[in-house]
Amino acid sequence: MVRAGDGGPIQRLIQALAKLPGLGPRSARRTALALLRQRETLLDPLAAAIEEARRSVLTCRVCGTLDGTDPCGICTDPARDASRICVVEQVGDLWAIERAGGWQGRYHVLGGTLSPLASVGPDRLSIDALLARAAEDGVREVVLALNITVDGQTTAHYLADRLGSSGVAVTRLAQGVPLGGELDYLDDGTLLAALAQRR
């Protein structure tokens, strides 16, 4: 559509940007223009960061997260409690828990959830590796921090089953009213769960 850049470097930059999540054709054009007009402050730093990421971001062989080292900084941090493993679906969930800042244990990234409809079976997730880690000496607790969705909770049930024979404590995140949550605006499911699990 951009006549001036048809098939040219600008058009290819816009097309590459438009594939990013949340960027449509219009914001891709706007982003490309901003990059090209601010080369020193936007384009060059982004190019350098992307090159560095391509070169040096690795998948941790232990927990499956992304980091500049393998094993990752969390798995090699002696200050983290190796006896507790928090299981998350994706790396973004690990980041969210790290931002919240209260977890001192380690992680295990499943890589998704079981989903019969999308034909994601146990072999497509990092479940065998989790079972092996849970069977290691000194592991006492596995926290299933999966999303409170149908697939997430199905997967949590499955994992709890599989982990049942390993002798570790299997726990889950509490469900209830979020901080600042106003009951009047809360969905019924959350409200019923918070009532049922009242303490």
Add this chain to the structure above:
Amino acid sequence: MVRAGDGGPIQRLIQALAKLPGLGPRSARRTALALLRQRETLLDPLAAAIEEARRSVLTCRVCGTLDGTDPCGICTDPARDASRICVVEQVGDLWAIERAGGWQGRYHVLGGTLSPLASVGPDRLSIDALLARAAEDGVREVVLALNITVDGQTTAHYLADRLGSSGVAVTRLAQGVPLGGELDYLDDGTLLAALAQRR
């Protein structure tokens, strides 16, 4: 905030992405994750497109637009009418007119608008080059396609003044009701302009 990537390559990628227009910290994290998880389909093509753009996107010495060649594809296209110059504020405006597809002439990118408050005077814009082009043999019309904003219209007035002695016809975009525009939802200024310029 991302403990796992503090000061690392992931954090630097997120920071570079967060500087792009329209991407906040959360969408920058989401974008970085998508890039790192889909290296072959997202990260590598974007890296290649950015490298190519850094290497080969130039500013046209004639009209000021961005393109893979200098002079640009429009300025060197013999099928474009060199006697008509459409003046726009920014490259994005040129792209918008090209997408609309009805303009067969050439362009001149001012690089912004006069703005006394932001101390943008005539010397900061590509005005001398425009006057020189308008004085060339064979140029018959200059269309001032500036935004219908205070700064855009101030700049258009200024340019019309400066171009007055050059002998070229100076025209502007028509103002009025946009296609699909419903009068009930239109602002008063547009409605009054459409009434005053009725035909």
